[in-house]
Amino acid sequence: KFEGEYLNGKRNGKGKEYDYEGKIIFEGIFSNGEKWNGKVKEFYSINKLSFVGEFLNGEKNGKGKLYDYEGNLIYEGEYLNGVKNGKGREYHDDKLIFEGEFLNGEKWNGKGKEYHDDKLIFEGEFLNGKKWNGKGKEYYFNGNLIFESEFINGKKNIKCQIF
Numbered sequence: 770k771f772e773g774e775y776l777n778g779k780r781n782g783k784g785k786e787y788d789y790e791g792k793i794i795f796e797g798i799f800s801n802g803e804k805w806n807g808k809v810k811e812f813y814s815i816n817k818l819s820f821v822g823e824f825l826n827g828e829k830n831g832k833g834k835l836y837d838y839e840g841n842l843i844y845e846g847e848y849l850n851g852v853k854n855g856k857g858r859e860y861h862d863d864k865l866i867f868e869g870e871f872l873n874g875e876k877w878n879g880k881g882k883e884y885h886d887d888k889l890i891f892e893g894e895f896l897n898g899k900k901w902n903g904k905g906k907e908y909y910f911n912g913n914l915i916f917e918s919e920f921i922n923g924k925k926n927i928k929c930q931i932f
Contacts (some may be wrong), residue, residue, distance in 0.1 A: 773799065775803065792816050803827050813838055846871065869895065885899065888912065 773784020822833020846857020869881025
């Protein structure tokens, strides 16, 4: 089901798409019958927001926010061709767990910070989804620095400074 603007019998311009039960699943811009460019909203079939952000050529591109079924924010950041790519933040139960760079939908490629209960526990370099490749710092929950070192495949280099 569709509610919105048509041109030559096809969806064109602003519109809303509904599932077979009449619940909204998409709101945004259509071109030649397809979801297209601009600001959009996607919904779970339970009328809850799942995504709000930018589309380009029918896919998530640019900045956006992703929500779980309960309405909790689980990701905010950049997308490229429908996947997380660039700077972003990930959340669990409304608490920040990671902020940094994403590549091809995977977190922890490049510089990043890892959190537990909104408290910084690690900052440093990540590679292919594995933390602790390159320089890094690990912290106690009270914010005090535990150590600073270089990490290789998740293991601390012998030359580390313990605080």
